[in-house]
Amino acid sequence: MTPSSSFRPVVEGREAAGVARGLSAEPIDMAGMLAGAHHPGAGAVVLFSGEVRDNNRGRPVSFLEYEAYRPLAEKMIGEILAEAKSRWVLQTAVAQHRTGIVAVGDTAVVVITASAHRGEAYAANRYIIDRIKHEAPIWKCEHYADGTHEWGNNCNCHAVTGDVSKHIYESEG
């Protein structure tokens, strides 16, 4: 196994879409995911869609580009979903994060949870997206209307916690 074959970012190849494992190089089929989330034992389904805004702190954005370190990102998304299922009784817990170019108004990440009651479905949904956003090795590059681009707008928790592995989750505050 050579690094050049095993460590390519997912953006480079269609074969790397990995839809079933949490990363997708293609547009996310949100309606299909939602249709698949119904369960006769689930009274509450919660969907979160993270979408590309037309501005970043007031600067006009043309589109975003997401890059992932694929093997670890997929492993971590799987572990985060499993951890959510161990904390709450969930009939469904799925997540998909885009890689590559995502247009303004399009979906960059979707999380769907289903549970008997809505409290669990909301809490688990929020837990999953917070952890994916802070911890999974997925990065975004803002491409601005003026032609410049910038990697960043990243998690900055380590500036407060003093540890690049320790995060602050608004939902737990």
Added chain:
Amino acid sequence: MTPSSSFRPVVEGREAAGVARGLSAEPIDMAGMLAGAHHPGAGAVVLFSGEVRDNNRGRPVSFLEYEAYRPLAEKMIGEILAEAKSRWVLQTAVAQHRTGIVAVGDTAVVVITASAHRGEAYAANRYIIDRIKHEAPIWKCEHYADGTHEWGNNCNCHAVTGDVSKHIYESEG
């Protein structure tokens, strides 16, 4: 205006679907509502779907039937959405509640919120569904597999608050 024309429950007529005003006698077009919720200024879209479970405290359920006192239910859903928009900066706040027969696994109520950041979208979504469920004059009748039916499983906050207009919201606990 006679009471018999003005106070009929929405379940009685197709013309009463009132989709734009929060009640629908027809299946809710959740994918269509979700597609319409995108906004270039919104980075976070949250959807809640309340669905019919196959059991109520262990008793097998065949289907549910929802009845509404339409003029007041529509007015209250509109007021709850407006109140959410005054508490949070939301690009989208919509809700639809079914009336009539709803099958197991089908959607009884949908709430969609969109905001620049996810904290607001989740909080507003939860606020809207909690208030609709506790306050809007909409009732459900459980039709059980054994052929019996039962109105109820209703909000019981007044037993604690001592006031039929005062509710306890789990999300504020």
Added chain:
Amino acid sequence: MKIHVYAGLKDYFEPEFEVEGEARNTDELKTLLVAINGKAEAMLSSCRFAVEEGFIDNAYKLKSHDTIVIIPPSSGG
């Protein structure tokens, strides 16, 4: 005075009916309704009352031409 009831109250009353007798406010109306069907008393104690699109409380003076809507607790949970 016309009365419209919903949901579980339909187990005790017709969906729409007229009450005879004097009821100046909702407490007095409740007394009339319990006289019609005493089994409804517990449920009535958890109900709200409305005229058209607005809730009313016991301070509201009932008029003979009002249609009173009796509203059990919502579907909740």
Added chain:
Amino acid sequence: MKIHVYAGLKDYFEPEFEVEGEARNTDELKTLLVAINGKAEAMLSSCRFAVEEGFIDNAYKLKSHDTIVIIPPSSGG
């Protein structure tokens, strides 16, 4: 030792390159990398390191055949 970098680190290094020189752990590797491009120092201080699918810390003994993945903070917010 092979190095793969992502996202903002690509402003300072090639996406994939080899480092010469001795680095027994991630602190020593950081020192080597800062010697290559001193402007990367601040960003490197907020990065994590991984080998294959697992994060490593400074206690991990780097091997000459390892491919070290350097991971800036995630997209966050």
